[in-house]
Amino acid sequence: MSIDRLVxxxxxxxxxGQIINLGIGxxxxxxxxxxxxMEVLIHSENGVLGAWKKAPRELAEPQLIDAxxxxxxxxxxxxxxxxxxxFALIRRSKLDISIMGAFEVDEKGNLANWKIPGRFxxxxxxxxxxxxxxxxxxxxxxxxDKSGQSKILKQCTLPLTAKHCVSRIITDKAVMDITxxxxxLKEMAQDITLQELIACTEANLIIPDTIGRF
Amino acid sequence: xxxxxTIEESIAKIPHGAVIMVxxxxxxxxxxxxxxxxxxxxxxxxxxxxxxxxxxxxxxSKLIENGQVxxxxxxxxxxxxxxxxxxxxxxxxxxxxxxxxxxxxxxxxGAGSFGFLSDIGIDSEITDPxxxxxxxxxxxxxxxxxxxxFALIHAQKADLYGNLIYRASAMNxxxxxxxxxxxxxxxxxxxxxxxxxxxxxxxTPSAFVASVVALQSLTKEYEVMERRFEY
Numbered sequence: 001m002s003i004d005r006l007v008x009x010x011x012x013x014x015x016x017g018q019i020i021n022l023g024i025g026x027x028x029x030x031x032x033x034x035x036x037x038m039e040v041l042i043h044s045e046n047g048v049l050g051a052w053k054k055a056p057r058e059l060a061e062p063q064l065i066d067a068x069x070x071x072x073x074x075x076x077x078x079x080x081x082x083x084x085x086x087f088a089l090i091r092r093s094k095l096d097i098s099i100m101g102a103f104e105v106d107e108k109g110n111l112a113n114w115k116i117p118g119r120f121x122x123x124x125x126x127x128x129x130x131x132x133x134x135x136x137x138x139x140x141x142x143x144x145d146k147s148g149q150s151k152i153l154k155q156c157t158l159p160l161t162a163k164h165c166v167s168r169i170i171t172d173k174a175v176m177d178i179t180x181x182x183x184x185l186k187e188m189a190q191d192i193t194l195q196e197l198i199a200c201t202e203a204n205l206i207i208p209d210t211i212g213r214f
Numbered sequence: 215x216x217x218x219x220t221i222e223e224s225i226a227k228i229p230h231g232a233v234i235m236v237x238x239x240x241x242x243x244x245x246x247x248x249x250x251x252x253x254x255x256x257x258x259x260x261x262x263x264x265x266x267x268x269x270x271x272x273x274x275s276k277l278i279e280n281g282q283v284x285x286x287x288x289x290x291x292x293x294x295x296x297x298x299x300x301x302x303x304x305x306x307x308x309x310x311x312x313x314x315x316x317x318x319x320x321x322x323x324g325a326g327s328f329g330f331l332s333d334i335g336i337d338s339e340i341t342d343p344x345x346x347x348x349x350x351x352x353x354x355x356x357x358x359x360x361x362x363x364f365a366l367i368h369a370q371k372a373d374l375y376g377n378l379i380y381r382a383s384a385m386n387x388x389x390x391x392x393x394x395x396x397x398x399x400x401x402x403x404x405x406x407x408x409x410x411x412x413x414x415x416x417x418t419p420s421a422f423v424a425s426v427v428a429l430q431s432l433t434k435e436y437e438v439m440e441r442r443f444e445y
Contacts, residue, residue: 044383045313046239046386047383047385047386057443061382061438062241062242062436063242063381063383064242064383065383066383069240069439069442070442071438071442080382080385081385082317082385082386082388083239083265083313083314083316083317083386083387083390084314084317084318086314086317087313087314087315087317090314122290122298123288123289123290123291123292123310124289124311124312124313125289125313126289126312126313126314128335128338129312129315132335133334160338163337
């Protein structure tokens with residue numbers, strides 16, 4: 001699996017002029033793929049608008065991190081504020097895009113990414129407010145879990161972060177859009193056949209005449 | 215009006231069983247020195263309110279590991295496996311709120327009000343139907359304000375009256391907690407005479423602050439965490 005290709009593909013979702021939140025893990029990595037002259041403002045839940053690439057050790061400031069604990073740099077035009085303002089910005093839908101990880105996501109755009117009962121429950125953090133209030137939620141995750149099970153489902157089984165919130169799913173194997181008709185396949189990774197993709201996807205895919213490759 | 219105190223006398227005001235808000239999101243803004251003094255004095259059966267549990271062996275994680283904390287009110291403790299295990303084994307009670315809801319509960323308490331109406335997570339498992347009301351044609355959740363007996367605050371700069379200024383992402387929950395607790399103790403590595411701070415640059419006005427502790431030196435806990443650069 002190519003993490004590099006997956007993150008590179010996700011970075012193409014970002015356009016100049018947008019305000020973006022990136023979840024911990026894979027989504028945060030895509031900052032490193034953005035051109036330095038791109039005018040985007042990246043929001044971090046701990047109260048930063050204008051977060052930019054990771055700080056190298058010699059430039060790291062002990063008091064400047066992102067929500068994942070990485071030492072960061074900031075770009076010109078950025079601002080810093082308290083946690084209530086940070087979430088006012090989220091709840092007032094000032095974010096154009098939120099890119100988040102997932103344990104499960106389904107054909108209806110339901111998202112489960114905060115709790116696996118009995119196994120993983122470190123708290124919800126900012127996920128619920130981001131998923132419920134961002135204009136466009138994109139899920140960025142591996143297509144299958146470590147045991148090969150599809151994360152892309154007909155219906156989520158885990159406790160939901162938010163209902164009907166996801167509009168696009170980007171995995172290492174495919175790009176899919178949630179539509180009124182169902183889950184529409186848009187693009188496939190270069191090294192997979194349509195049969196292989198269908199076989200490792202529990203959800204029903206709507207297959208269009210032309211499928212892009214990434 | 216001079217509120218400067220020694221770290222010993224400021225923390226000695228805290229009794230066993232106190233409810234304490236602690237500033238910080240991860241390390242930035244965490245009042246490590248006040249926490250270390252609380253460990254030295256040994257107050258027990260505490261309830262802490264903090265965004266996270268810090269990481270193993272620093273900040274409030276040390277207080278928790280030391281058995282001084284009965285309950286933690288927080289949003290996410292994923293960076294602290296030890297505290298997750300203590301929660302799972304029932305050694306300590308943990309109560310979670312969505313991050314912005316926790317911030318707003320504290321903000322509302324600090325504004326002298328008692329609650330607010332929210333639409334976050336109303337159809338999820340974090341909401342009990344008894345918390346819902348109909349309001350202006352919408353179904354909304356009643357969220358109560360969250361007060362505390364004490365707040366422990368880290369400020370980049372403070373004057374002797376207790377006017378506070380925060381730095382970079384060390385602001386986070388600090389200004390909110392400094393308004394929501396009944397007795398606010400602020401530590402700072404930069405204490406300045408009254409009149410030195412530009413009035414409109416002050417984040418927390420002195421009226422909210424009971425005690426200011428000047429830090430002569432900063433422990434390693436305030437420095438860049440080297441393990442973030444080990445890959």
